[in-house]
Amino acid sequence: MTDTTDTVAGPLQGVRVIDLSTVVMGPYAAQILGDLGADVIKIESPSDTVRTGHYRTTPGMTPLNLNVNRNKRSVSLNLKDDTDRERALRLIDTADVLITNMRPGALHRLGLSYDDIAARNPGLVYAHAQGFRSDSDRAGNAAYDETVQAASGLVDIADRALGEPVYLPTIIGDKVSSLTIAYSVLAALLHRNNTGQGQLIEIPMTDTLIAFNLVEHLAGHTHVPETGPTGFALSMLKGHKAVRTKDGLACVMPYNPHNYRDFFTAAGRPDLAEDPRVNGDAIDSADHEDLAGLLAACAPVLTTEEWAEVCAKHSIPMAPVLELDRAHDDPYVRDGHLLDTAEHPTEGTVRTIGIPLRFSATPGSIRRLAPVAGQDTEDVLAELDAATR
Secondary structure (H helix, E strand, C coil), X not given: CCCCCCCCCCCCCCCEEXXXXXXXXXXXXXXXXXXXXXXXXXXXXXXXXXXXXXXXXXXXXXXXHHHHCCCEEEEECCCCCHHHHHHHHHHHHCCCEEEECCCHHHHHHCCCCHHHHHHHCCCCEEEEEXXXXXXXXXXXXXXXXXXXXXHHCHHHHHHHHHCCCCCCCCCHHHHHHHHHHHHHHHHHHHHHHHHCCCEEEEEEHHHHHHHHHHHHHCHHHCCCCCCCCCCCHHHHCCCCCCEECCCCEXXXXXXXXXXXXXXXXXXXXXXXXXXXXXXCCCCCHHHHHHHHHHHHHHHHHCCHHHHHHHHHHXXXXXXXXXXXXXXXXXXXXXXXXXXXXXXXXXCEEEEEECCXXXXXXXXXXXXXXXXXXXXXXXXXXXXXXXXXX
């Protein structure tokens, strides 16, 4: 059972974060900071698409909302209303960090731009996430994960590797940007603690994903003139996929000739273990595609568990494919408390995604499950009034 007590814990104890963001990118980043001990106050807009969708018990309490808004207090304020906007500004005055993904034009109209806020709270770390750089011709364009996957080159890589210009079946642009927001905020907080100086951080999703994508895929375009095409050879390999075992799916990744020989021997194919392609000093890149086909053809002779034993014995990289519908029963997931249950005040028993980090001295914690929209408005505003009397 997940611990949802109100005890303060984590390395960010004492840091206050105002989450003025919607959907996933900003809220997930703010949640990570909350998991690490920050006091996160979410200023809820009148409507947030993360609160619409299927599988909800209470209006607004969707799975996505539960998964990106825990460890927060929710305050409902209409920023177009003068009184509510002033309340929001007073809350921001008390903060160490502000995270927003509102468009620049809206922030300026509401008096919530960095310049507006820095004049009131010069020590604030102001993290502004948006689809494209503010100094580019796309600055005001709407951005969704699919558009960012396209603009970052991920769709090109998928088209070249798979023969179809598919989007990755995950909102990778949002989530990578969330992680980028979190680490950039931590760096800016360190700078502020050393100097007293706040600052504006701009996190453009497209730039973030281009940089992420090119780590391995810049490849032959690293040098000028180019020494080959872009695209990481192993990832682009035809047949680079999990294999079907006798009873399921597994990732089996022989990385050297010895791995391949042990694999083929275990599969009952001594002839392949003697193949010259797996008996040299290294595997020739030209042979990878053919060997991937042989790997897939041999895998069904054993069960996934049998392959796990073989691969562990011979140090062949291997992992069973985790079926998400059964993840809560998986021993690794269960023993790591990565999908425990908790009792939510309005939703009943829910599964909560665990904190993947482990700190020896300052562990994070799940102190609050995701709130109903605006449930903490009265308490937070009362605290604000008491502190500013």
